[in-house]
Amino acid sequence: MAADTLVGMTRIDNTSASDRQVAVSVRGLVKHFGATKALDGVDLDVHEGTVLGVLGPNGAGKTTLVRCLSTLITPDAGTAIVAGYDAVRQPRQLRRVIGLTGQYASVDEKLSGRENLYMIGRLLDLSRKESRSRADALLERFSLTDAATRPARTYSGGMRRRLDLAASMIGRPHVLYLDEPTTGLDPRTRNEVWNEVEAMVRDGVTVLLTTQYMEEAEQLASELTVIDRGKVIASGGIEELKAKVGGRTLRVRPADPRELRPLAAALDESGLTGLATSTADPESGTVLVPVLSDEQLTAVVGAVTARGITIGSIATELPSLDEVFLSITGQKASTPQDARPELEEVAV
Amino acid sequence: MSATTLSPAAPTIRVDADPKIGLRGHLRHTGALIRRNLLWIRQDPESMFDAILMPVVFTLLFVYVFGGSIGQALGGGQDAYVQYVIPGMVAMMSMNIAQAVGTGFNEDFHKGIMDRFRSLPIGRASVLIAKVSVELLRLLVATSVVMVVAVLVGFDINGHWGGLFAAVGLSALFGSAVMWIFLVLGVTMKSAQSVQAMGFLVMMPLQFGSSIFAPTGSMPGWLQSFTTYNPMSGLADAARGLMLGGGHPIAHGLTVTLAWTAGLTLVMAPVAIRKFTKKS
Numbered sequence: 001m002a003a004d005t006l007v008g009m010t011r012i013d014n015t016s017a018s019d020r021q022v023a024v025s026v027r028g029l030v031k032h033f034g035a036t037k038a039l040d041g042v043d044l045d046v047h048e049g050t051v052l053g054v055l056g057p058n059g060a061g062k063t064t065l066v067r068c069l070s071t072l073i074t075p076d077a078g079t080a081i082v083a084g085y086d087a088v089r090q091p092r093q094l095r096r097v098i099g100l101t102g103q104y105a106s107v108d109e110k111l112s113g114r115e116n117l118y119m120i121g122r123l124l125d126l127s128r129k130e131s132r133s134r135a136d137a138l139l140e141r142f143s144l145t146d147a148a149t150r151p152a153r154t155y156s157g158g159m160r161r162r163l164d165l166a167a168s169m170i171g172r173p174h175v176l177y178l179d180e181p182t183t184g185l186d187p188r189t190r191n192e193v194w195n196e197v198e199a200m201v202r203d204g205v206t207v208l209l210t211t212q213y214m215e216e217a218e219q220l221a222s223e224l225t226v227i228d229r230g231k232v233i234a235s236g237g238i239e240e241l242k243a244k245v246g247g248r249t250l251r252v253r254p255a256d257p258r259e260l261r262p263l264a265a266a267l268d269e270s271g272l273t274g275l276a277t278s279t280a281d282p283e284s285g286t287v288l289v290p291v292l293s294d295e296q297l298t299a300v301v302g303a304v305t306a307r308g309i310t311i312g313s314i315a316t317e318l319p320s321l322d323e324v325f326l327s328i329t330g331q332k333a334s335t336p337q338d339a340r341p342e343l344e345e346v347a348v
Numbered sequence: 349m350s351a352t353t354l355s356p357a358a359p360t361i362r363v364d365a366d367p368k369i370g371l372r373g374h375l376r377h378t379g380a381l382i383r384r385n386l387l388w389i390r391q392d393p394e395s396m397f398d399a400i401l402m403p404v405v406f407t408l409l410f411v412y413v414f415g416g417s418i419g420q421a422l423g424g425g426q427d428a429y430v431q432y433v434i435p436g437m438v439a440m441m442s443m444n445i446a447q448a449v450g451t452g453f454n455e456d457f458h459k460g461i462m463d464r465f466r467s468l469p470i471g472r473a474s475v476l477i478a479k480v481s482v483e484l485l486r487l488l489v490a491t492s493v494v495m496v497v498a499v500l501v502g503f504d505i506n507g508h509w510g511g512l513f514a515a516v517g518l519s520a521l522f523g524s525a526v527m528w529i530f531l532v533l534g535v536t537m538k539s540a541q542s543v544q545a546m547g548f549l550v551m552m553p554l555q556f557g558s559s560i561f562a563p564t565g566s567m568p569g570w571l572q573s574f575t576t577y578n579p580m581s582g583l584a585d586a587a588r589g590l591m592l593g594g595g596h597p598i599a600h601g602l603t604v605t606l607a608w609t610a611g612l613t614l615v616m617a618p619v620a621i622r623k624f625t626k627k628s
Contacts, residue, residue, distance in 0.1 A: 043354055044354070045354050070463075071466075071467065072466055072467060083362075084360065084361055084362035085361070085362060086361055090362075090366070092366060092367060092469055093362070093364065093366070093367065095467055095468055095469040096367070096469045098467065100463065100464065102460055102463050102464075104459075104460045106459070106460035106461050106462075106464040107461065107464070108384060108461050109459060110387070110388050110391045110392065111384060111387055111388075111391075115384075115387055119380050119383065119384050120464070120468070122377070122379070122380035122383075123465070123468050123470050124468065124469070125373060125376065151391060167464065235354075
C-alpha cells in the first residue's frame with residue numbers, strides 16, 4: 001500500500017511533490033492593516049499529503065496568511081483555494097475541511113481536555129456517542145488520557161499544544177494549519193510536538209506550517225516558502241534552498257588552539273570548489289566553514305588531516321533564519337532576532 | 349524570486365451546494381456551547397456568587413440602613429420601603445446579564461478560543477446565543493434567590509405572580525439590549541477588567557440616578573429631568589406597577605424601557621455584530 005511506504009519517512013523528495021495534486025493554492029494574496037501591508041501579493045502551493053514550511057521572522061505575515069486561509073479574515077485581493085474551496089466565496093465549505101492550531105493554544109482553559117474535545121466534536125456535527133469516542137481516541141493518541149478530566153489551565157505548555165493539536169484533528173481535516181506550533185516550547189516538548197505532526201503527515205494530512213526556526217522547517221517540511229514583509233522572497237524544495245543559502249556550517253576545533261590560524265589558512269588554500277571563505281573564531285577557538293554537500297564535508301576533513309593538524313572536535317550546524325535571510329536578500333531580516341527557541345515557556 | 353514550485357494551472361474549484369446549517373444544527377451547536385458555559389459555572393462557582401450576592405447585599409443594605417427613613421417619606425416605614433425597593437432590585441439585575449456577557453466575550457477573544465470557534469463550520473451567532481441563554485438562566489436563579497430574601501425581609505407579592513414574571517421578563521429584555529453595548533466593549537477593550545471598569549462607569553449614574561432605590565420627587569430639577577428618561581427608572585417604575593398593582597402607573601415606565609430597548613438594539617446590535625465578525 002502506498003501509505004505504508006510513507007511510514008517513517010516524512011520528507012518527500014521534490015519531484016514527486018510537484019506531481020501531486022495541489023491542496024492549497026494561493027495567488028496574489030494581499031491584506032492591509034491600515035498602512036501596513038501584512039501580505040503583499042503572496043503566491044504559494046501546498047501539494048496533497050506534503051508539508052509546506054512557511055518560514056519568516058516575526059511580523060513577516062505568517063499569521064495573517066494562516067488567518068486568511070482559515071477564513072478568520074478576508075483578504076483585500078488575490079485568491080486562496082483550499083481543498084477546492086475558495087476562502088472568500090465558500091468559507092462555510094472550507095471550514096469543514098481544515099484544522100487550525102494557532103500560535104497560542106486555542107482551547108478552553110476552564111474545561112477539561114475531554115470536555116474540550118467533546119465540545120468540538122459536537123460543533124463539528126458528530127453524534128454524542130461519536131464525539132465521546134473520538135475524544136477518547138485522540139486523548140489516548142496524544143498521551144493525555146491521564147489528564148483527561150483536569151481543567152486545561154492545569155496543563156503544561158506541551159500538554160496544551162498537544163490538546164490543541166488533538167482539537168484540530170477531531171474533524172479529520174484534509175488540510176491542517178500549524179501556526180508556529182512550537183514557539184515558546186522547550187526543546188523536549190518541541191520534539192513531542194514534532195513527533196505528533198510527523199504522525200499526522202503519515203496519516204496523509206496536508207500541512208501548512210509556519211515557523212521562525214530553520215531547524216523546524218528542516219525537520220518537518222518537504223518544501224519551503226520564505227516570506228518577509230508580506231512578500232515571498234524564496235520558495236522551493238528544502239535541499240534546493242539550502243544549497244542557495246550555503247547549506248550547513250562546519251565548526252572545526254583544532255586540538256591545539258595555536259593551530260587555529262594555520263587551520264583556517266589550510267582550508268582557504270585547499271581550493272575546494274564552491275567553498276566560501278572560512279572564518280576563524282578565536283573566542284571559541286573554532287573555524288567556521290560553510291559546506292554544501294557531504295562530499296565537501298569529507299574533503300574539508302581530508303584537507304585538514306593532510307596538513308597534519310589534529311582535530312579536537314568537529315560539528316555541523318544548520319544555518320539560522322538570520323543566515324537564510326542574509327544570503328537570500330543580502331540584508332538582515334526585518335526584525336532581527338535570535339532564531340533559537342527560547343527555553344522558558346510563553347505565558348498563554 | 350523563484351516560483352518553480354507553483355503549478356501553472358489554477359486548481360479546479362468545487363461547486364457543491366452551500367451546506368446551510370439547519371435548525372437542528374444550530375440547536376446542536378448552541379447546546380454544545382451552553383454546556384461549555386454551564387461547565388464554567390461548575391468549575392468556578394464563585395461566578396454564580398457574584399451574580400447572586402450583590403443583589404442580596406444591596407437588598408439588605410438598603411432595607412435595613414436606609415429603609416426606615418425613606419419609608420417615612422413614602423408615608424409608612426421600613427415595610428413600605430421593602431415594597432418600594434424589591435421591584436427596583438428586579439430591574440437592577442438586568443445589568444448583571446449584560447455585563448457578564450461582555451466580560452465573558454472579552455475573555456474568549458483573548459484566550460484564542462474564539463479563533464477556534466470562528467474556524468469551525470458553525471453559525472457565529474451560536475456562541476452569542478449560548479452565552480445569553482446561560483446568563484438568562486443565571487438571572488432567573490439570582491432573581492429567585494432575591495425573591496426569597498425579599499419575602500424574608502417582609503415583601504408581600506400580594507398575588508401578583510403574573511406581574512412578577514412580567515417584570516423579570518421585561519428586565520431580561522432590557523438587559524439583552526444593554527448587552528449589545530457590553531459586547532462592543534467586550535470585543536474592543538483590552539481586558540475583562542477594563543470592560544468591568546467601563547461598565548461600572550456607565551452603570552453607576554444609571555442605577556443611582558434613578559427611581560430604583562428612592563422616589564425621585566425630592567431630587568433637584570436637573571436630576572429629575574435625567575431620571576424621567578433614564579431607562580433604569582422606567583424599568584423600576586414598570587416593575588413596581590407590575591409587581592404591586594394599583595397606585596403605580598406602568599405606562600410611562602414601560603414606554604421608556606421599550607423605547608430604550610428598541611433604540612439600543614437597533615443602534616448597537618449591528619455595530620456589535622460587525623465588530624464581532626470583523627475582529628481579526
